[in-house]
Amino acid sequence: MSPPDAAGPADAAAGPAQEPEPALARGADRALVAAARHSAGRTAAVLGCTLAAAAAALAEPAVLGRTLDLLLRADPSGPAWTLLCAAVIAAEVALDAAAARLTGEVDGRSTALLRRLGLARLLGTAPHHAARHAPGESAARLTAHAAEAGKVPTAVAHGVAALLPPLGAVAALFLIDPWTALTFLLGLPLLVLLLRAFTRDTLTSVSRYQQVQLATAGRLVEALAGARTIAAAGTADRERARILARLPELGAEGRRMWQVYGGTTARSSALMPMLLYAVLAVGGIRLSAGAIGVGELLAALRYAGLAAGVGAVTGALAGVVRGRAAARRTAAVLALPPLGHGRADLPDGGPGTLELRDVTVVRGGSAVLREVTLLIPGGSTVAVVGRSGAGKTLFAAVAGRLTDPDAGQVLLDGVPLRELTAEALRREVGHAFDRPVLFGGTVGDAIGFGAGPAPGPRAVRAAALAAGADPFVRRLPDGYATPLADAPLSGGEVQRLGLARAFCHAGRLLVLDDATSSLDTVTAREVERALAREIRPGTRIVVAHRLSSAVRADLVVWLDDGRIRAVGPHTELWRREPAYRKVFATDAATAPGTEKDDRQPPSRKQEAGR
Ligand SMILES: Nc1ncnc2c1ncn2[C@@H]1O[C@H](COP(=O)(O)OP(=O)(O)OP(=O)(O)O)[C@@H](O)[C@H]1O
Numbered sequence: 001m002s003p004p005d006a007a008g009p010a011d012a013a014a015g016p017a018q019e020p021e022p023a024l025a026r027g028a029d030r031a032l033v034a035a036a037r038h039s040a041g042r043t044a045a046v047l048g049c050t051l052a053a054a055a056a057a058l059a060e061p062a063v064l065g066r067t068l069d070l071l072l073r074a075d076p077s078g079p080a081w082t083l084l085c086a087a088v089i090a091a092e093v094a095l096d097a098a099a100a101r102l103t104g105e106v107d108g109r110s111t112a113l114l115r116r117l118g119l120a121r122l123l124g125t126a127p128h129h130a131a132r133h134a135p136g137e138s139a140a141r142l143t144a145h146a147a148e149a150g151k152v153p154t155a156v157a158h159g160v161a162a163l164l165p166p167l168g169a170v171a172a173l174f175l176i177d178p179w180t181a182l183t184f185l186l187g188l189p190l191l192v193l194l195l196r197a198f199t200r201d202t203l204t205s206v207s208r209y210q211q212v213q214l215a216t217a218g219r220l221v222e223a224l225a226g227a228r229t230i231a232a233a234g235t236a237d238r239e240r241a242r243i244l245a246r247l248p249e250l251g252a253e254g255r256r257m258w259q260v261y262g263g264t265t266a267r268s269s270a271l272m273p274m275l276l277y278a279v280l281a282v283g284g285i286r287l288s289a290g291a292i293g294v295g296e297l298l299a300a301l302r303y304a305g306l307a308a309g310v311g312a313v314t315g316a317l318a319g320v321v322r323g324r325a326a327a328r329r330t331a332a333v334l335a336l337p338p339l340g341h342g343r344a345d346l347p348d349g350g351p352g353t354l355e356l357r358d359v360t361v362v363r364g365g366s367a368v369l370r371e372v373t374l375l376i377p378g379g380s381t382v383a384v385v386g387r388s389g390a391g392k393t394l395f396a397a398v399a400g401r402l403t404d405p406d407a408g409q410v411l412l413d414g415v416p417l418r419e420l421t422a423e424a425l426r427r428e429v430g431h432a433f434d435r436p437v438l439f440g441g442t443v444g445d446a447i448g449f450g451a452g453p454a455p456g457p458r459a460v461r462a463a464a465l466a467a468g469a470d471p472f473v474r475r476l477p478d479g480y481a482t483p484l485a486d487a488p489l490s491g492g493e494v495q496r497l498g499l500a501r502a503f504c505h506a507g508r509l510l511v512l513d514d515a516t517s518s519l520d521t522v523t524a525r526e527v528e529r530a531l532a533r534e535i536r537p538g539t540r541i542v543v544a545h546r547l548s549s550a551v552r553a554d555l556v557v558w559l560d561d562g563r564i565r566a567v568g569p570h571t572e573l574w575r576r577e578p579a580y581r582k583v584f585a586t587d588a589a590t591a592p593g594t595e596k597d598d599r600q601p602p603s604r605k606q607e608a609g610r
Pocket residue numbers: 128363364368386387388389390391392393394395603605609610
């Protein structure tokens with residue numbers, strides 16, 4: 001088997017164009033709002049439970065203090081207040097437990113929503129947009145980072161609820177004794193400064209940490225895809241070092257995050273006792289002056305503790321900050337432009353006439369397909385030829401709407417491809433690739449894989465026969481029922497299964513992008529004949545390096561540097577254009593129409609990324 005081997009120089013972190021940061025931040029906030037709306041009822045319940053638990057926590061010192069005063073005075077209502085005390089504490093515990101359970105549920109639902117949206121966008125965009133992010137990066141964005149982002153709605157709810165005890169506690173302090181409240185408020189600016197520094201430092205640190213995480217995941221997946229190249233080049237050690245190169249940065253950022261957290265906790269731990277002692281001292285003076293009772297002093301102390309509850313607020317704040325930073329990573333996937341579809345269908349029985357009007361495709365800032373205008377008559381077979389990098393794959397991609405042109409229009413039987421429904425497009429336009437990726441449980445499933453109802457075993461077998469795959473499939477242990485994972489397939493066999501998949505769903509237009517490059521000449525010729533005789537008639541676009549493909553085509557489209565250099569029958573171009581002959585340089589000794597081994601070195605191409 002010949003798996004795609006994508007080891008390349010691309011450094012995931014350096015390569016792709018990223019969305020500008022403000023746009024990402026807006027996208028992240030929109031995604032988080034959508035996640036919050038998705039579980040609005042449950043998120044409100046989390047908020048309700050946490051607020052109620054906070055209210056119980058707030059009521060507890062007052063009830064406790066009052067109970068103490070009543071018991072000290074041997075007041076007859078003392079036992080009733082004791083029961084009330086127990087009820088408040090029990091309610092606080094129960095509400096905390098309910099909030100924790102609901103939080104887990106909402107976090108899970110929000111994460112699932114972000115992952116669903118991200119996955120739909122990743123698979124619903126043009127392949128070259130999806131390739132903006134290295135596969136490992138995209139995986140990290142939709143797993144770890146989506147999970148972190150999914151916690152934001154509940155973290156906000158917890159954050160809001162965490163504010164209630166400190167604010168309520170300050171109010172309670174005022175009610176008990178204004179002097180204790182003022183004493184506490186004197187220390188408040190220090191707390192505010194502490195929180196601000198914490199938010200700023202955490203955001204920076206978390207952001208850097210996540211960036212390094214993404215880059216490392218990207219490099220790892222790149223290396224896995226390019227394992228053969230690395231083994232062949234003997235660069236395993238160098239590659240391992242490249243993957244792990246940013247590990248020290250990861251460690252440093254991780255430590256910095258803990259330092260920020262630890263520093264804030266340490267400073268708040270130092271600040272809190274000082275505040276409590278100050279409140280205790282003032283409260284003691286007020287007690288000796290007879291302004292408050294013992295129970296009220298106890299309540300004031302507890303309220304001061306609640307008011308200085310910076311730990312709860314910083315914890316929730318840290319969750320929101322981390323989640324928002326992670327949401328930006330996920331939002332980069334959500335920002336990929338969708339390949340939208342229209343509502344039109346194709347006219348019944350159309351021959352598959354394809355028209356390109358002034359089609360321009362821009363990649364990496366420059367036009368790589370330029371003002372291509374062409375009419376391909378329905379039912380004809382067209383060979384697209386040209387030197388490596390001439391734009392053949394991009395031509396095939398716009399012809400079958402794997403991507404949209406940046407300017408111009410592509411029409412099939414008079415209908416712009418953009419206006420077709422997704423169903424009509426994939427019913428009538430099929431693709432086969434140089435290195436197809438097979439999907440499905442069994443070999444038969446892989447051939448039948450496609451939108452719409454699954455084809456029956458007969459249709460699957462007919463397609464495999466036409467693609468020259470039937471003989472080797474029948475030799476597999478369970479034939480068509482052999483699990484894909486147990487089918488040892490060569491590169492050419494995978495390619496034939498990819499062809500069979502395209503034949504199985506053949507519509508009025510079939511685009512074969514180097515799809516026979518791994519087949520021997522005889523098999524390739526058999527496939528071409530079967531394509532002409534046994535597959536539903538229609539228009540064929542064959543990106544080809546083989547001379548024989550050009551020879552057999554009705555029409556040759558010769559691309560050169562992204563432009564159409566000439567269009568015409570092969571014999572005519574061969575006779576008239578010396579440069580055309582050079583396109584098939586290694587076949588120079590082969591006269592037009594002869595059948596020597598006419599294979600050019602195959603250009604290895606992936607299904608995605610153009
Ligand atoms: N996503 C992309 N970003 C930048 N440049 C791209 C991208 N996709 C294609 N190109 C460039 O566009 C040009 C045409 O590419 P294309 O793959 O269509 O060539 P090709 O004729 O099929 O080549 P080959 O015969 O080698 O497969 C090349 O120069 C290629 O580098």
